[in-house]
Amino acid sequence: MSTLCLTLDEIYELTRSTMLANGCDEANAAALADIIMRAERDGSHSHGLFRVPGYVKSLRSGKVDGKAKPTVVKKTRALIHVDGGGCFAPLAQAVGLPVLAEAAAEIGVAALSLTNIHHFAALWPETEFLADHGLVGIACTAYMPMVAPAGSTEKLFGTNPISFAWPRPGKPPVCYDMATASMALGDVQIAAREGKTVPLGTGLDAEGKETTDPAKIAAGVLLPFGGYKGSAIALMVELLAAGLTGENFSFEAAENDNHDGGPPRGGEIVIALSPALIAGEGWNAHAEAFMERLTSLEGVRVPGARRHANRMDTGSRTINKSLIETIHGLS
C-alpha cells in the first residue's frame, strides 16, 4: 500500500478545504475538520480521512446541510436539546456539550439529546469533553441496520456504539468508544479494502451463514459482540439513541435515507454525571486507588490509553495515498 505523510495541520486543512469546496460554511467545515484531524491524530483511522468521501457524498446529494445552524434549547435545568438542522454531528455537539457540562456541574446529572444530525464519527470526543470537565460521560448513537439481534439472522440494530469516560484530573481519562457490533462497520470495510479476513463470529453472509470474508459480511449482517448479553447492550443503545431522543431508529434511518453513501439522519444521547456532587469530596483519590489496582494487573490495558499515547506524537501521520488522491479529487 502506497502512503503519504501529512502533518496534523495538513489533515485539518485538507478536510476543511474539501468541505468548503462542497458547500459547507466555515463553522461546519471547521467542526468536521477538527474531528477528522483528532481521529487521525489518535490512530482512529476508520473515523478519520477514510470518512471524507462519505461526508462529501451527503453534501452533494443535498441530504446534509453544510450551512445548517444548530439550535440549542434548555428544556429543563437538566435537559438540553440540540436540533442540528441537518448538519454533521460535530457542529451540533460543539454547540450542545458546553451547555450539558455546565448543567451537570450545577445539578449533578444532565442529558443532551441531539436530533436532525448526521453522525459518521467516533463518540469518544463527546465523552472525553465531559471527562475533561471532571464529569462522567456516556454517549450512544444508532445507525443503519447492519446487526442481527442475538438469535436472529436479520439485521435490525445499527452498529450502535457506546462511549464511556471516567474523569481522572491531571491524567488522561478512562475513555472507550466501541461498537456493540462484534466489529465496527468501518473496520469491516477497511478489512475488505485491504483484502484481510475477520474472525468467525463477526457476522453472517447474505444467506445467514458464518463467514470470515468482510466483503460478504458487509453484504450480509454483523453480529453483536458477546452473544445475547452484547445484544442486550445493543438494544439499550438503540432505545436510548432513537427511542429516547425521538429520532430515527436504525431501520427508520435506512428507510428515510437517500443511500448516497453518507451518514443517515439520526439522533444521539449524551449523559453527564458529576462525581464531585454525587460522591463528594475525595472522589478522585478513591477512584485512583481502584485505577492503581487495575493498571497493576498484567495484561490489562486502560481503555483510551493507546489513543492518548498516539496523541503525544505531534508529528506527521502516514495516510493511504489513494485515499488522499480521492479526497483531492473531491475539491
Add this chain to the structure above:
Amino acid sequence: MSTLCLTLDEIYELTRSTMLANGCDEANAAALADIIMRAERDGSHSHGLFRVPGYVKSLRSGKVDGKAKPTVVKKTRALIHVDGGGCFAPLAQAVGLPVLAEAAAEIGVAALSLTNIHHFAALWPETEFLADHGLVGIACTAYMPMVAPAGSTEKLFGTNPISFAWPRPGKPPVCYDMATASMALGDVQIAAREGKTVPLGTGLDAEGKETTDPAKIAAGVLLPFGGYKGSAIALMVELLAAGLTGENFSFEAAENDNHDGGPPRGGEIVIALSPALIAGEGWNAHAEAFMERLTSLEGVRVPGARRHANRMDTGSRTINKSLIETIHGLS
C-alpha cells in the same frame, strides 16, 4: 432433587418470619420478603430463597443492621442520595425510588445513589419500578472481586450487574438484568450445587486455566462476557457503582467484609430518564414501531418476557426441599 410446593404468600411469609426471627424489624423484613417472593414468582431462583441463608448470616454476624432506617436526601433537584445505615438494599430502594421517579418525571433526568447498603438481590426490581412510572431505568452495582478484567487472570471486578428497562405503557417493559460476568455468581453456585458443568470461557481455575467445573471457577475467577468489550462494560459498572457513589469498589468490599457469607457493604447507582420530556409527545408509538420489528424477528426474545410470562402464573412454586429445611432451621 426432592422438592416442595409453596404459594407466593408462603414464600413471602417464610422469608419475613425468618428475617424477624433473626433481628429484622418489620420494615426491613417486609422489604426483603417482597423482593424474595418476586424473584421466585418470576423464576429468578438464584435471587430467591437461595439467598436467605446468606442474608441470615450477615444479620447474625452483626454486619447488616436489620433495624436500620435508611435516610433520603435530595442533594439537588436531580440528585437523590439514600444512606442505608447498613440495611439490606431493598428497604433503601423502597425509600429512594419514589423520590427518584418524581424528580425524573419533573426535570427529565435524575440519579439515585445508594450507599451503606448490602445488595444481594436482582436489579430488575429497581429499573422495572421506573419503567412502570413511564421512565427509562439504568441500574448498576458492584460486588466482591470475582471477575478478571480481559487480558488478566486476577480477579478485580465484581460480577457487576447492569439492569436496563424501557417503559411500554400498557405492556410489560423491556427489562433486563445481567451480570457482566460470563455467568452470574449465583448461577455458578447453583451449577456447582447441582453437579453440572458450565461452558468453557465462563471462568478460570485458581491456576488461571480454563475449566468447565463451576466449583473450580468459584475458587478461581470468572471472566467477563464478550471479551474486552464486555470487560469495558464491567469497568463502567464498577466505576458507576463505586467511583460515582463513593462506596466500596469490589476489591474494597472484600477487604472491608467480615466474610460471613452474606452480602458485603456496597453502593448502587440508579439513573432515570423521561422519554415523555426528552422525545416528547408520540414517544411511545414511535418506540412501539421499533418493538414490533424486533418481536417479528424469528428467534428473538424480548428481555424480561420470560420473567413476565412466569409472573402470570399466580400458583405455587416448586422449591428445593433441602433449601426449605435449611431456612426453617434458621428460625
